[in-house]
Amino acid sequence: MAKNVLILSCSPRKEGNSDLLCDQFALGATEAGCRVEKISAGDRRINYCTACDACQGNGGACVQKDDMAEILDKMISADVIVMATPVYFSTMNAQTKALIDRTYARYTAITGKEFYFIMTAAVGDKELLELTLESLRKFASCLTGSRERGVIYGTGAWNKGDITKSPAMDLAYEMGRNLQ
Known part of the structure; x- marks a missing residue:
C-alpha cells in the first residue's frame, strides 16, 4: 500500500534551501509510489497558539479561523510527516514553532507517524543544528507511536540555492525514494 506523505516546509522563503530539500524528498517519495503533498507554511495563515484552551473543551476545534485545522487534518491522516525548517539563531524558525504549538488542539490524534526532519543553516557544522x-x-516524542526515520542536515547554505551544491540534496532524494 502506498504511503501518504505530508511534507511541511516551514521556510518563509519560496524555493529556499529547506524548500529545495523538501522538493528532492518529494521527488524520491513520488518515484517510490507514495502519495505526496507538500504544504508551504509561508503560504498559509497559521496564527500562534493563544493558550485559551478552548480546543480541549470542544472536541479539538481551535477557535482561530486560519489554515491550521486543514493542516492538522492532513497530519492526522498522513503515514509519514516530513518537517523542514531553516535554523535561525540555533533553533527552528517561528513558522515551525507556531505550527507545532497549534497541534495542541488535536495532538493526541497524531499517532503512529514516521518522521523525517530537514534542517538548513548557513553554518557548516551540523553540531550547531542539534538544538x-x-x-x-521532543515534539515527535509527545505523539503516541511516532518513529524517527531520518535526519537531513543542510549545512553551509546561506544564500538561496546554496543547498544545490550539497550532498544533502542526494540524501533527501534517497530518503524519499526508500520509503516503503
Missing part, C-alpha cells in the same frame, strides 16, 4: 533537532524530536 533544533532536539526540539523537533
